[in-house]
Amino acid sequence: MTELAELPATPGAARTQGRPRSSRAHEAILEAVLDLIEEGTTVEALSMEAIAARAGVGKATIYRRWAGKDELLLETLVKLKGPPTQPLGDSVRADLIRLLSVVGQKDQRAVRVMPCLMPEVSRSPEAYRIWQEAITEPRREVMREVLRRGVATGELRADLDIEVVVSMLISPLLLHRMVRWNPRLDEVDDLVEQIVDVVLQGVAA
Amino acid sequence: MTELAELPATPGAARTQGRPRSSRAHEAILEAVLDLIEEGTTVEALSMEAIAARAGVGKATIYRRWAGKDELLLETLVKLKGPPTQPLGDSVRADLIRLLSVVGQKDQRAVRVMPCLMPEVSRSPEAYRIWQEAITEPRREVMREVLRRGVATGELRADLDIEVVVSMLISPLLLHRMVRWNPRLDEVDDLVEQIVDVVLQGVAA
Known part of the structure; x- marks a missing residue:
């Protein structure tokens, strides 16, 4: 463990390393955004409350990961489309x-x-x-x-x-x-x- | 008046003949539909009540002219785009x-x-x-x-x-x-x- 801890951190690695629960929450939040948009919620009307409720997480879980709705939407779309x-x-x-x-x-x-x-x-x-x-x-x-x-x-x-x-x-x-x-x-x-x-x-x- | 009444009716003529007030209502209803859509009302959420309120007419005035929302929307779009x-x-x-x-x-x-x-x-x-x-x-x-x-x-x-x-x-x-x-x-x-x-x-x- 000591040796592993001394390795230089890879950007983004902390998100997936031994944190299956958080990773599931992350996924659920992105899915919730897509579900709500697909059902007719406008981006303007999309609220952190609605996203949290749909994903089954607390609002704090969202704000720990994204500064705001714009950042969350950006990641959702990047993930939805995948790399070109x-x-x-x-x-x-x-x-x-x-x-x-x-x-x-x-x-x-x-x-x-x-x-x-x-x-x-x-x-x-x-x-x-x-x-x-x-x-x-x-x-x-x-x-x-x-x-x-x-x-x-x-x-x-x-x-x-x-x-x-x-x-x-x-x-x-x-x-x-x-x-x-x-x-x-x-x-x-x-x-x-x-x-x-x-x-x-x-x-x- | 008798002579005019005896002329064969032109389709659609009844709508414009000497009925400036109705014509204004007609126009106001089409405008109301566009205003509401432009402001973010989805076509699904668009209600005859909201259209009537926005146009300043009664719902009956709308139903006298269009069988339903689809017909009203069709005429609104045709008028918006004009002939090709x-x-x-x-x-x-x-x-x-x-x-x-x-x-x-x-x-x-x-x-x-x-x-x-x-x-x-x-x-x-x-x-x-x-x-x-x-x-x-x-x-x-x-x-x-x-x-x-x-x-x-x-x-x-x-x-x-x-x-x-x-x-x-x-x-x-x-x-x-x-x-x-x-x-x-x-x-x-x-x-x-x-x-x-x-x-x-x-x-x-």
């Missing part, structure tokens, strides 16, 4: 298909929760910042890297506006999988491939 | 730019109300149907017509999946203007033109 899928470094086409195939597909719960956040995202600068930081920006960045690689190899036009191309790739899938924007798209088997091929032909060098 | 912008029949490129330039731009109020509807649209089949019928489908249809024209003249590929192309054109703008999906897109002056040009090059015959 990474490219394999194959062809630009294969990597784009890989990244787009998971848009709104990995977790059905995320698909249900995301539309519930939209009113708050459009109203509150803080909710907007959390949504950008936790969800949209990390995924855009992975896709930018694939496109930059395509520009570097001469496959894609050098004057490409990468932000526009990223939006053209992700938005049709995101909007459709989040709110089923056009029911006719359900019948398109190779939706991801078609989107990638139209964009790649449109931005070919 | 029509193409001029110039080049496919010019018409697409014309149609896309107004996505989420004509009415700032619509931009604020739409994200508030998303939770309900994703939860309720009835809200989904209204959203499709009142808003998304009429706009998609106008754009399909422009693309079909391009296929007919040989400008665009004949094997085009028009549903996919329509989604690729509208979704990036819709998602960004509705919830400001990527703040970096704010700095792109010619966003509409870039999207149209990438897609047109991608689907050229």
Whole structure:
């Protein structure tokens, strides 16, 4: 024990080391936040009282872990979405298909929760910042890297506006999988491939 | 008066003919629905009582005009969005730019109300149907017509999946203007033109 205690602490290790009970509480709190949002509680109306009651913990347990609702919501969303899928470094086409195939597909719960956040995202600068930081920006960045690689190899036009191309790739899938924007798209088997091929032909060098 | 009464009735004419007071009530009711949604009332929680109170009319006045909440919401959304912008029949490129330039731009109020509807649209089949019928489908249809024209003249590929192309054109703008999906897109002056040009090059015959 003495030897172990002398090892340098790993950040975050204290949370999981021999504290199964706290870890269960942590999990229950994040789950409670998702449950409440999914059931229609707006982010604005989401209270620490309601979260504590739903998770079966005291409010103090929440405040020991998070400074406030914003921090709690941020961690909940980061955990819900998980880390962004990474490219394999194959062809630009294969990597784009890989990244787009998971848009709104990995977790059905995320698909249900995301539309519930939209009113708050459009109203509150803080909710907007959390949504950008936790969800949209990390995924855009992975896709930018694939496109930059395509520009570097001469496959894609050098004057490409990468932000526009990223939006053209992700938005049709995101909007459709989040709110089923056009029911006719359900019948398109190779939706991801078609989107990638139209964009790649449109931005070919 | 007798002569006028003998004229064949025009559908809907009774509503406006010499009834300025009723017309004002009609308007006030539609406005009340938008106000309440914009302030955060979910479509599910929206009650005829609250709408009547906000509009300053009795509940009976509402029920004389609409069979229920769904019909009222449908008319509110149709009126909020107005008729879809029509193409001029110039080049496919010019018409697409014309149609896309107004996505989420004509009415700032619509931009604020739409994200508030998303939770309900994703939860309720009835809200989904209204959203499709009142808003998304009429706009998609106008754009399909422009693309079909391009296929007919040989400008665009004949094997085009028009549903996919329509989604690729509208979704990036819709998602960004509705919830400001990527703040970096704010700095792109010619966003509409870039999207149209990438897609047109991608689907050229």
